Amino acid sequence: MTPHLLEFKGMSKEEEDSLLGQVEIWRYMTCFTDSVALKSVIELRIADIIDRYGKPLSLSQIVENIDDAPSPDASLLQRVMRVMVRRKIFSAEQSETGETLYGLTRASKWILRDTKMTLAPMLLLENHPIHLNPAHYISEIIREGTKNGTAFFKCHGHEQFEMTGLDPEYNRLFNEGMVCTARVVSKAVITGYKDGFNQIKSLVDVGGGIGGSLSEIVRAYPHINAINFDLPHVVATAPKYDGITHVGGDMFVSIPDADAIYMKWILHDWSDEHCVKILKNCRKAIPEKTGKVIIVDHVLRPEGNELFTDVGIAFDMMLLAHNAGGKERTEENWKWLFKETGFARYNIIKINALPSIIEAFPI
Known part of the structure; x- marks a missing residue:
């Protein structure tokens, strides 16, 4: 029996469907609060405090260890932790004295600040007002197109990469x-490739x-003679x-010659027109018979139900707000790009990460 069945006692099927539809909209309306709560516990370094002690802690113990907190409010933190426990970011258990003890879960280990393999900095970026606010202009660019600027430009008066400067x-x-x-994905690439x-x-x-x-690649494969290619000021x-x-x-002018070209999370930032220019330059830079382009990017499967399907769709929405023409691409989109740029065949390799490895070959 599902938890809500008793609530529908005496309801018609039409009334039940209407109520469920209302619940769904309320849920989507308020789901941003999960991200806000997660951001706050990262900023307060709650996971790091628990990790430092190596065991679940009470609310008072956590509060005592928050840095730069002249008058911390435990009751407010308790409400945030309630959300985090429900979302399984932290665990909760009762001590012998009746106190709630908060512990780490498989998810909270990814928001530790004091470790190399963490997603905490990315979450803080995604929740920064400069990064987040352009989403409020999506309907405007749908009405007008992007000829007068992206949603990011309409919000800030500058494009994203200008804003970083x-x-x-x-x-x-x-x-x-x-x-x-890069650390998280590079590890998955080296393992999965x-x-x-x-x-x-x-x-x-x-x-x-x-x-x-x-x-990271050269460390794992020291025989490779590698070139890191980017804008001169970078x-x-x-x-x-x-x-x-x-x-x-x-990269829109020319790319250094090599046996292979590697691009991680580059093409999803650019329109099809820009990607065609980049890939044509890649093709010129590699040997006709033995060369290949190694693309690390997401392969969007909108109807799928894989681990990263929903994350890929969410990233596509971010790109819609931030970039002119940037998007997450389906396999058909990738296939079209390769056909347009003279790559005879391609191969998609799934790895244990959000993106996949996409190999493209001239012959």
């Missing part, structure tokens, strides 16, 4: 968000930022890595 705090959050997701890098002697990471992702701040040469340039 204008607001130091947003730039910091943006960079930290990219670094943390298996022998994919073995035959590659030279590799170019297009849009590789300051080289973090590429350094690579100018890149640290030195063994086996990696930093090269500045413009």
